[in-house]
Amino acid sequence: MGPLAGRRIVLGVTGGIAAYKAVEVCRRLVDAGAHVAPVMTEGALHFVGRATFDALGSEPVQTSLWDELHPIPHTRLGQGADLVLVCPATARLLSDYRTGRSDDLLTATLLATRAPVVVAPAMHTEMWEQPSVAENVAVLADRGVTMVGPVDGRLAGGDVGAGRMAEPADIVAAAFEALGATDGSEPAGDLAGLTVLVTAGGTREPICPVRFIGNRSSGKQGHALAAEAAVRGAKVQCITTQSASAPDYPGTEVVAVETAAEMASAVLERFPLVDVVLMAAAVADFRPVEVADHKIKKGGGVPEIRLEPTVDILAQLGRTRAGSQVLVGFAAETDDLRQNAAQKLQAKGVDLIVANDVSAPQVGFEHETNAVVLLGIDGGITEVPLCDKREVARVVLDAARDIHQANCEQMDDDGADRASNGDDT
Ligand SMILES: Cc1cc2nc3c(=O)[nH]c(=O)nc-3n(C[C@H](O)[C@H](O)[C@H](O)COP(=O)(O)O)c2cc1C
Structure with a gap:
């Protein structure tokens, strides 16, 4: 479809x-x-x-x-x-x-x-x-x-x-x-009218002009989310470090970034106008304090690379979200999957965490397939066994759509309560 x-x-x-x-x-x-x-x-x-x-x-x-x-x-x-x-x-x-x-x-x-x-x-x-x-x-x-x-x-x-x-x-x-x-028909699909922002790929933090600190994220899960959202009628903004393989559906804006700082500014700038954010990118937690102007050569001894924390994009979004906005975080773990994911769910102020155990065969980084567990802030847990990343995208977007719907209904109820209390703000 x-x-x-x-x-x-x-x-x-x-x-x-x-x-x-x-x-x-x-x-x-x-x-x-x-x-x-x-x-x-x-x-x-x-x-x-x-x-x-x-x-x-x-x-x-x-x-x-x-x-x-x-x-x-x-x-x-x-x-x-x-x-x-x-x-x-x-x-x-x-x-x-x-x-x-x-x-x-x-x-x-x-x-x-x-x-x-x-x-x-x-x-x-x-x-x-x-x-x-x-x-x-x-x-x-x-x-x-x-x-x-x-x-x-x-x-x-x-x-x-x-x-x-x-x-x-x-x-x-x-x-x-x-x-x-x-x-004269509206665009088809259950996500029509929504703007979905997806981040994808692993960031690269430069050490010098030729080397960087990176990770193994290929962007495939993020791109599957972007494609699925576009096909279901959403307007999509895909902020990715892997723009060459990003989906190019009409209505999809692809924004190429490389570092955590670039990703942060691309996401934060767009955030106020989006309905759903899916933070599937593997964003570096640390970056080198200094970036050498020239290639670091072998002869000069073993270099020491001092690191500093990057912006925690998800936490910042969690603090500034408003209205019916839906925030979905992703957690790639190798140990204590559910425990770590539950901790992230509470710490970041998100609606949903999609967690995967990247040490399991065929799961996560670089694979076409994934196996995830969805932990909702409402206590709901959904297991998605090993399947195509597009199928994972379907389940995640179903959940995000339902949360958005619930948030909108909640806002309507709050508005009705205020009106009946004579509060006209
Ligand atoms: C190498 C070559 C390139 C051509 N490029 C064009 C072109 O870009 N636009 C155009 O209108 N005709 C171009 N022509 C002329 C058409 O091919 C020609 O008018 C032909 O009869 C068009 O047939 P059609 O409209 O049935 O396809 C070109 C002809 C040649 C030999």
């Missing part, structure tokens, strides 16, 4: 160099849960192999009006689509679409749809600036077609200028927006 689950998208690919970027667009849409039917023009086949879209799309590529078994091939795709997205769109496609020609499967699909249409033109600057092309674009936009880009930048053959296709992430964002506008 993803935010686009159940949505049918026809992805039209035409014959320009930027066709290779449509591969990335296809992947992202499928990852988001959409059913993607790729349609390639004969021109597009000169630039990208159909096997690529066959493999990445949700059904085999179609290229022609004449090779489908369906009796009415020219209308089937367009009629069944929730969105038709053309990327890249050549000057030829824009012209034919504007004038209502339907010589190939893609233009026939465009004419046979009532779904929203998003088009990402790409061509050399001279072509893009031709009055005929500009007029086609203006007419199509006037008819309600969404144009994404093009942008200024590097073009095929080393030229630079206007006409470069928009980036895949921006095209996908436009597709999301167009789909949202189709039926």
